[in-house]
Amino acid sequence: MAEASPHVVVTSLDDAEKRITDFEVETVTTFTIFRRNKGFRKDINGLAEHKVKWEDVSRGEGPKIQYNGTPFIILGWDVRECQFGPDRNVKQKQKYQLEKTLEGKKDHSYTQKGRTLLQNTKKQDCPARIHSKRICIFPEYKINGPDSIWKRKDQSQRLKAALKDKKNKVAWKEEIHILFPSHDDHRNHVTGQLAGFCQPVDKVIKKKIQCLMDEGVTKVAEMKRHLKSFSKKDLGKTSTQNRRFYPLDKDIRNVMDSYKNQTRFSKDDKENLEQLLEKYKSMNEKDSFYLYISETEDFLFVGQTEWQKRLLNIYGQEICLLDATYKTTKYDLPAFLYVSTPMLVTLLLAASLLQMKRRSQ
Template sequence: MSEYEPKYVVVNMVEEAEKLVTKFEIDTVTKFTIFSRNKGFSHDLDCLQGHRVLWEDKGQEEGVKVPCNGTPFIILGFDVRECHFGPDRNTMKKKKYQMEKTIEADQDHSYTQKSRTLVQNTKKLDCPARIYMKKICKFPDYKILGHDSIWKRKKQVQKLKKALSTNEDMLREEEIHIFFPGIESHKNHLTGQRWVWLFRKNLFNIRVSTTNGLERQHLKLKQDYLSQTSDKSLSSLVNVLFSQVFPDSYNRYIDYNARSLESIKAYASIVPRFLKNRPRLRCW
């Protein structure tokens, strides 16, 4: 998968926007959670009176920007999603919970409760990457034709507000403007794209070449090796890797290559010469 750049997309329905967000997460091997969303984004508003009429929306430095094309619009709602490695917004709650657990353990007649040893108490790493979405409603009937001017804009806005106050029938077009961040927006952690590629760029014969494959080897390590020891320290993990995992991997590598030799097995006559005695990939 190639490195991805920031991109700007416009769709007509919230359902389409949700599908694009899901596809973006799958394609980039990332995950985003809702940071902020108002009611107008996910619900249809019956009354549009009182909304500010705009001709363009420059937005923030990074985010949704609606350019001016001569058609007035109002902003119905917004949705901001941040990387799940973003800022930790429950720091105080976690500290309070930890304090309560400590007090409970120090009380008289307390019993020892088995608990996990956490290397870190949160997965949050202050990643600033965000997906910005903005839902707008455009009014093509009040589009400025010909030369644009401040006077024409004011006249059209007055007409539009009057029509909205009396609920007149008019043509409305809803749009969802979406800004997807690029890979450079992610900070302090590896993305799914970089995860596997970090250690395989110069190792052309490594069999594990996908994130799913790496997760499968991780599961194998825990089930076949780490489950046999109660010591969960880092030194124990290193000892298991060098005394069991790597030797087993090397022995399987030797075994697979030995089985491929012509002196061990007979190849069919239709098998090309370059496929015979072919070295196997490293296996884990």
């Protein structure tokens, strides 16, 4: 016999999110939003437009609200699916795979070689869902004594009239009813502690990674040491098999790359480069940088720092070397100017130059 799914009632959206997160951590599962109407997250207003209800025991899969004498209105609902639920993006994935295959057949393709995947998707049609229903109750209009159709109709009319009267403030309370799935509702995938290997990175861990990046952590190995200590000491999570709190190197790298893209000045590399050069110029006025980008995307960059100027004045009086690969390859590469130290012990970079012209296809 399958165990009954728990029905939980909380009084705010924040409490609802916390209960759902605690449930995911406890059961080593992850749920993603499948459907949600606007009223679930919207500020509570315009209550007179909603229908007054006394119970909600429809045949749907959501939580059932039994009659207790207190009228209420339904503000919104939310449905979350197990991460191994139905695949709802089959056509988009097929289109992307076709474009990737065609791109890989072109000459000088920049498409990276993909891995051989025994399973092309993690979706396994798992039917497990979390159903949430947000309601607003009105305790002042509760029916005391025996229930009857006439009492419900009379109280409903009084409540609707009070809600339409803007001068009259009607007392109300918010409730969120949550119906969690049972363990038996999950199908076609691993459950329990072994499911920790398939968990995505937790939001708390992502925020910690962002904070550490702001503090100057750039290496994946260093980031991993910080996260291990944070998960164990601050969060109290000891199971290193759970990728939700102990992410792999590639998980950390993906989060770091995503945060880098979010904090960039612009998605346009040209604007990012201009902003970066302005930053370098402000750090040291003696550094010299020149950037020119024409309307046809012709590009010219010249850069020389203060210490490079000093090297050129000291050692560049006798011999200077230009990078031998400049203009000898098919692709545009920067030209490097080197100076040689006494006794030809080593070569030092004294300046850099990059020129590129837009080629017609």
